[in-house]
Amino acid sequence: SHPKVLHQILGRPLIAYLLDTLKSIGITDILVVVGYQAEKVMNALGEEGVRFVVQEPQLGTGHAVQVAMSAVPPQSETVMVLCGDVPLISGGSIAALYRLHQQAGAAVTVQTVELPDGAHYGRVVRDSQGRVLDVVQSKDAADRPDILAIREINTGAYCFEAAFLRQVLGELEVSPVTGEIYLTDMIQLAWKHGRRVEALLDPDWPNLLGINSRKELAEATQTLRRRINEVHLNAGVTLMDPESTYIGPEVIIGRDTIIYPNVYLEGRTRIGENCVIEPNVKISESILAANVYVKMGSVITESRLAEGVQVGPYSHLRPLSDLREGVRVGNFVEVKKSVLYPGVKANHLTYLGDAEVGTGTNVGAGTITCNYDGVTKHKTIIGEKAFIGSNTALVAPVIIGAGAYVGAGSTITQDVPPGKLGLGRARQVIKERRQAGKKAETPEEVALTAGSLAQALNELNLTCSTEAVEKLVSLFISLELRTLEAFLKVATAENLALIRRMYAMEGQEPSNYDMLINLANLAAGLGRRD
Incomplete structure (x- = not known):
C-alpha cells in the first residue's frame, strides 16, 4: 500500500538519502524511474530537482532502463544505474565504481559484495581468471x-x-521463470559483443544492500542516526545519550547546545548556540535562536523562538508561533499562529491562538483567546504592558489596549481602551446555608434609609452631607438596592479599592461622593449581567 522508496528514515523518504549522496559528489542530472503509485513518489520528491520517467507496466530492471533511456541526453557518455532503496551507500562507493569504469574502458561495470549468505540476491559467476561472466538471479537458480x-x-x-547501452538494450529477453527483463543480462550481452566487463568488489557490504523488510529499515535508521549524531558531537554539541537522541539529516545545531535523552529534532529545524533541550521534546521545522531553553515534554512545530526564550515544561507551540526575545511560555500553555513580543509571560494553563501580545504583557493562568466562532477564526490583539487576570476569556475579535488591566475571571467581549480596567463577571452572591434537619433562619433586613445609609457611610469612612445622602438613597433604591444589606454587598473593600485604582491611573483623588457614584455605576453594571 506504500511505495518502498517512500518509507521514512528520520523523517525523510529513504530514496532522499541516495539523492543527497549523488548530489554531494556532483551528479546533478538524475532520472527517477517510477511505477507503483508513481504520482505519490513524484509528489514526495517534487522539490529534489530530479526528472521522472514512468515505467508502466513494471517488467523488471532491464525494462526500467529501457524506458529511462528515452530521457537520457544523447551526448551522455556514461549511464549509472542505482537502486532507490539503498539509503546508506556512500559517495565514496559510487565514485569508486565510476572511477573503475572509466579507467578500465569497460562497457559494463557492476558493483558486488561478498555476504556470509547470498540469500535472495543475484549471484556473481566468474571464470577461472576471475572475470565476471554472468549474474544469476536466485529465483532462476533454485x-x-x-x-x-x-x-x-x-x-x-x-x-x-551509454552508446553500448543504447545499442544492445533491445536484445534483452524476458525471463521464462519470472516474466521480467533483467538488467544483469547486459553482462552476457557485453561478452557476446566482444566488450569488456568489470566488477568492483566493495568491502562496505552492510551499507550497499537494499531495504527489503521492516527489520532492515529499522537497522538502517539506527545506522543513519549514529552517523548524524556523530557529526553533531564532533561539532561541539552535547548529546547526553546519543543512543536515545533522534536528529534528522537536515537539522542544524549550534555549538555548546545540550540535548537530553529522548529528543526528536525533525525537518529543517535550526537550533542556535548554548541552547538546552530537556528530555521528551519534539521539535519539527522550527528555528530556535541562541540561549533558548526548552523544558521537558514540550512540542514545537513550524515556529520561531528568539534569543533567551523559555518554553515548558509541557508547552505546545503549534505552526506559526513567533516568540520574540525573552518570552516565557510555561507549563501546559498552547500557542498557535500568534506573535508574542519581547518579555511576554504566559506561565500557566493558557491558550493563545491567532493573537498578538505586546511587549512586557503578563497573561494570567487559565486565560484563553476564544478565536473561533464556529465559522471563522478571529484575532485578539493585546497591547504592551497589559495585565490579563487569571481565568479570563478574550472573545475575539477584541483589542486590549496598552497598559490595560483585565480583572480575573472576566469574559471580555468588547475592546478595553489603553490604561483602563476591563471587568466582565457576575456578582458574587452569599446566602445562608440550611443546616441538615433545621429550618433556615432568615435574619431581619434593615431598609435603606437616609439614617441607615449615613451610619453605614460613617463606618466606611465615606461620610457625605445630608443632602448627598438623600440623593444617594434614591439612586441606590432605583438600582434595586432597597436594604442596607444589599448596599453593603456592593460596598465591599474590593470594589472600593478597585474604584480608587481607576482614579489613581488617571492621576486623580476621588471625593467620598465620587466613590459612591462610581459604586452605584458598578452596581448597575452587575445588575445588568445578573
Whole structure:
C-alpha cells in the first residue's frame, strides 16, 4: 500500500538519502524511474530537482532502463544505474565504481559484495581468471546448488557506456521463470559483443544492500542516526545519550547546545548556540535562536523562538508561533499562529491562538483567546504592558489596549481602551446555608434609609452631607438596592479599592461622593449581567 522508496528514515523518504549522496559528489542530472503509485513518489520528491520517467507496466530492471533511456541526453557518455532503496551507500562507493569504469574502458561495470549468505540476491559467476561472466538471479537458480553456494552477489549498482547501452538494450529477453527483463543480462550481452566487463568488489557490504523488510529499515535508521549524531558531537554539541537522541539529516545545531535523552529534532529545524533541550521534546521545522531553553515534554512545530526564550515544561507551540526575545511560555500553555513580543509571560494553563501580545504583557493562568466562532477564526490583539487576570476569556475579535488591566475571571467581549480596567463577571452572591434537619433562619433586613445609609457611610469612612445622602438613597433604591444589606454587598473593600485604582491611573483623588457614584455605576453594571 506504500511505495518502498517512500518509507521514512528520520523523517525523510529513504530514496532522499541516495539523492543527497549523488548530489554531494556532483551528479546533478538524475532520472527517477517510477511505477507503483508513481504520482505519490513524484509528489514526495517534487522539490529534489530530479526528472521522472514512468515505467508502466513494471517488467523488471532491464525494462526500467529501457524506458529511462528515452530521457537520457544523447551526448551522455556514461549511464549509472542505482537502486532507490539503498539509503546508506556512500559517495565514496559510487565514485569508486565510476572511477573503475572509466579507467578500465569497460562497457559494463557492476558493483558486488561478498555476504556470509547470498540469500535472495543475484549471484556473481566468474571464470577461472576471475572475470565476471554472468549474474544469476536466485529465483532462476533454485535447482542449481553450485550457483546458490556463491557468496558474491550483485548490489544492483552499475556503470554503462551509454552508446553500448543504447545499442544492445533491445536484445534483452524476458525471463521464462519470472516474466521480467533483467538488467544483469547486459553482462552476457557485453561478452557476446566482444566488450569488456568489470566488477568492483566493495568491502562496505552492510551499507550497499537494499531495504527489503521492516527489520532492515529499522537497522538502517539506527545506522543513519549514529552517523548524524556523530557529526553533531564532533561539532561541539552535547548529546547526553546519543543512543536515545533522534536528529534528522537536515537539522542544524549550534555549538555548546545540550540535548537530553529522548529528543526528536525533525525537518529543517535550526537550533542556535548554548541552547538546552530537556528530555521528551519534539521539535519539527522550527528555528530556535541562541540561549533558548526548552523544558521537558514540550512540542514545537513550524515556529520561531528568539534569543533567551523559555518554553515548558509541557508547552505546545503549534505552526506559526513567533516568540520574540525573552518570552516565557510555561507549563501546559498552547500557542498557535500568534506573535508574542519581547518579555511576554504566559506561565500557566493558557491558550493563545491567532493573537498578538505586546511587549512586557503578563497573561494570567487559565486565560484563553476564544478565536473561533464556529465559522471563522478571529484575532485578539493585546497591547504592551497589559495585565490579563487569571481565568479570563478574550472573545475575539477584541483589542486590549496598552497598559490595560483585565480583572480575573472576566469574559471580555468588547475592546478595553489603553490604561483602563476591563471587568466582565457576575456578582458574587452569599446566602445562608440550611443546616441538615433545621429550618433556615432568615435574619431581619434593615431598609435603606437616609439614617441607615449615613451610619453605614460613617463606618466606611465615606461620610457625605445630608443632602448627598438623600440623593444617594434614591439612586441606590432605583438600582434595586432597597436594604442596607444589599448596599453593603456592593460596598465591599474590593470594589472600593478597585474604584480608587481607576482614579489613581488617571492621576486623580476621588471625593467620598465620587466613590459612591462610581459604586452605584458598578452596581448597575452587575445588575445588568445578573
